[in-house]
Amino acid sequence: MKQYIEALKYCFENGSDVKSRAGKVRKNFGFQMRFDLQNGFPAMTTKKLAWKSVVSELLWFLEGSNDERRLAEILYEDKRENLKDKKTIWTQNANSNYWKDKANFEGDVGRIYGVQWRDFNGVDQVKNLIRGIKSDPNGRRHILSAWNPAEIHLMSLPPCHAFSQFYVSKKKISCQLYQRSCDMFLGVPFNIASYSLFLHLLAAECSLEVGEFILTLGDYHIYHEHFEAVKEQISREPKNLPNLAFNKKNIFDYSLRDFTLENYDPHPTIKAKMNI
Secondary structure: OHHHHHHHHHHHHHOEEEEEOOEEEEEEEEEEEEEEHHHOOOOOOOOOOOHHHHHHHHHHHHHOOOEHHHHHHHHHOOOHHHOOOOOOOOHHHHOOHHHHOOOOOOOEOEOOHHHHHHOEOOEOHHHHHHHHHHHOOOOOOOEEEOOOHHHHHHEOOOOOEEEEEEEEEOOEEEEEEEEEEEEOOOHHHHHHHHHHHHHHHHHHHOOOEEEEEEEEEEEEEEEHHHHHHHHHHHOOOOOOOOEEEEOOOOOOOOOHHHEEEEOOOOOOOOOOOOOO
């Protein structure tokens, strides 16, 4: 994860300070990181990754759900009536003042990532992606897009990780993600883990090995409130990467319990508030 620390440090030391929609940020534009998934799973080691949150959100996306309370059910493995006081990483968005009046039900987050993945103007992109990889692995149209301009106003949060392309070579599948808006301290480590996990699932589904996860950052930034946390993180030495172990199933049939990070020994958690 040294590439991530380099990007974090560069942004902190060289970025421009500006006011943004969600608070003051220090930002820069354009950076690429490459992770060879054969060398281990790129879970953050300079602070503890919220692994169950990563897994549960991806499974929620794959369901195509717009219901934050359904995410809670996946994360806590319980019925929603027992989870009224339990929060997820999407609770703030679901309850935000700018969105609350647009919601159709409690927990509605609109036509966000998973909805677009499974129903982009009537197209199931995930099924099409899998079908395309299997039938034409050398194709250049293995695309997954969450950015639907016609429905941005129907989303509690426009997609940050907006567009990904998948590439097959020598029986390995790789992914390049373009992320338009990149919260370097909280969001980017989460996104690296999420798409790396997704790539493992696609590889298993299509009888391939994992290759590289490539992350291209657009506007990458650090919120001023996170400065002290960032200083702490960049002072820490990265540790060895863990390995991912999981029971291979149909890509739509996984549960939280199917995934384990083996030999994961990160530095302690560094807490920080999420800006929305």
